[in-house]
Amino acid sequence: VKRLILVLGDQLSKTLSALREADKDSDLVVMAEVADEASYVGHHPKKIALIFSAMRHFAGELQGDGWQVAYSRLDDDETSKSIVGELMRRGQEHDTTEVVATRPGEWRLIEALDNAPLTVKTLPDDRFVASLDEFNTWAEGRKSLRMEYFYRDMRRKTGLMMEGDEPAGEKWNYDHENRKPASGDMLRSTPMEFTPDQITEEVLNLVEKKFDKNFGVLRPFTYAVTRGQALRALDHFAKNLLDCFGDYQDAMLQDDRFLHHSLLSQYLNIGLLDPVEICTRVEEEWKAGNVPINAAEGFIRQIIGWREYVRGIYFREGPDYVTRNALGHERDLPWMYWGGETHMNCVSHAVDQTRELAYAHHIQRLMVTGNFAVLAGVDPHQVHEWYLAVYHDAYEWVEAPNVIGMSQFADDGIIASKPYVSSGNYIDKMSDYCGSCAYSVKEKTGEKACPFNLLYWDFLVRHREKFAGNPRMGQMYATWDRMKDDRKEAVLEGAKRILDRLDAGEVV
Template identity: 60%
Template structure:
């Protein structure tokens, strides 16, 4: 009997486990553009366009390879506009009772499949380098789940950047060499732009007609939407930007939205690139002497280490992870995250880049928008919702641990050993934002003082009981205690005054 083979919009891989298990001559692939996924939450128009265009092209590829594909376009009158309904509709039409599905990276969809009226065989997502079982075994009985130790296991497993049993270059991690601040004269090679073909243009028109009320600019659009274009983008990064990537991966410059970053995560996270192949490309460039080891290792660590690790955390802890809020932060997400007026040059530039590109690099997300959300006490659920909406590479499995654990410390230290909170001094050191900002990064108090300064110390004050016993935070807490009572009072007053303006919706 015919079976349905579900392929979701972030599962566009020829090696997908559901396809590998299926019979090409008998089974039917089901793909669907549905409002239930595109509009809940209201995703960035560029993200929707990327997924729909890539889906249409992948469906055509499967058909060329001999698969039967039942594909529902958004405008199809019979489209149920949700994945469950599309499976039922196609099952009735095909006389199918069974579905093959690769496990989604979203607990809501997992639960939908597990409770579906049809018989669903849910297969592991084998596109990750570490299986969920491997991560559970690694995590079992550990007092702390630090990424560095998991990363080393992945290096040993794959042999990437290994010389026998020894890490290439004599050490596992070259992060100390990857923290240089930017220079104004940095050469800024742009990532390649892929001009929309007729298929993508049709999708852009569709998205413009149906999702124009979503935050973000749809055009210009230049993401790769095929495996071939994504591989060209990867090769361009290896050849033109990887050499300096490591050194300047934490740097930020106004208006320089990409610097030396790969911008490959959107293509990687929807299945247009293979993570292990990317790591091998970077290693090959290092072995050939084209890039230094700090850059190759830094890039590989983002994929083989961090990407695999956060997916493991998401799978290990279940859907309850997204609800964690150990710091009990509950402030509403302010309008400035949606482009509202702000005097803060760093926040304004990152939100602008996010609106225009559906992308911001990892330090902008962690140390600007994430740092502000942490020290201002924003509600983790609302912050998660924002990140999931606005970034083309954001899917629950990767977004939730990065926001809940890394940015907001809302999991209480399960993922990070310390909160990634900072005053304006870090931003000043690693960017040029402060040079043009109306706020004075050197001042802690007063109307013209950098808000990050007072918010940072007020955040530490609020959670002094928790952080004083943290070995990595105790020296900072001691600094706070050594300040005079009047200085502490002035700082807390400045922070409170700023937050009250924020709560009233006034420009800050």
């Protein structure tokens, strides 16, 4: 064996740069289930099962294609703790110190490879529309890095939904059509599910045994674990759910956890699907007249806009990004995030479905759990570790900018021009949670008042110095200033009551 070709659990693409560089005849592909990767946070059991099963299937496909693959299972006695440990072991077995890798999606692992006593050639991960150099060139010298402008460049680059140099339909962005609340629909399709095969069953048994203390429900496990299955899930989404993706993108319903969302991020992020391939499929439906422009454009923007943009930010900002805390928030993450009791119906639903499915959609992540954490002044690093652990699509390059930046404003506004905070009104408008909540969203003070209503003002008052000058927040400060003093006092007292309860570990 000449060289070891490293393929990580989120690099399951046959077009991976390390595989393109490799020689089937003389190189050995190394894949490894290792304790360090499976436990740098307490990953949701469904996430671990997805990765391990998809890794095992992928290794089998590579062997079928004629590759030599050394695959280490977590429960093999010889398997060492870490990726570098496994590379060293395989290197000794095959008498080589040369490794070819595709750059990992996390600084921790990049540094581990850089410091390994091996000769590692690291290639860029080019399973993205924009290279990191391209992103940095775009970002260089700009005062603010707004996603929208970057997105337009990605549209031009890919030609997706373009008519020459102009956006199809004359507008770049149809978001103003995308804020409709939803109502129950018995006819709405649900994301595609798959029956576990023998390989997946073995993985489920392993995960059940080794990770039974982790937060999250393992079975039923119905994910796609191969590229073929993931392509079927994509097709199903494009045909049956995409049409109303735009309209109901921000809506939340207690009895419908998926609405028109695609549930494709968990496949995309481990490499079973390619971003442009997904967008091209979506564009096809629009070209065929099957879905409206706001659905197709809104969806494509999430992938070639937001997803590419947050990756650029993660790598541009460097390893300390996840420790930023611009608002000085220090409260411990409340127990309710791990399934502890709460009277807040919205939080309870978001956490319950996270526990059961390892999934919540964007608005639940941003405006329910994220919103509550930032309003309550929770330490952003703890919030970050929670998101990294509990979602099936969470890898640091994509999770951290969404949490540290977009949701917690801990990066001081690199991603968000103002904090994504709201009172209960927003949740009430976009969901049906409030009707069956122990709190009243209409009440602004007193014991029954929705905690979001109380904490919202408390947050603004606490951070007045930082935000009062923000043109997009002036209106809110003006509203606060017009409020009568006794009402202001009651609001702040109510907020303190909630925060004291959180600190005392009492149910909120």
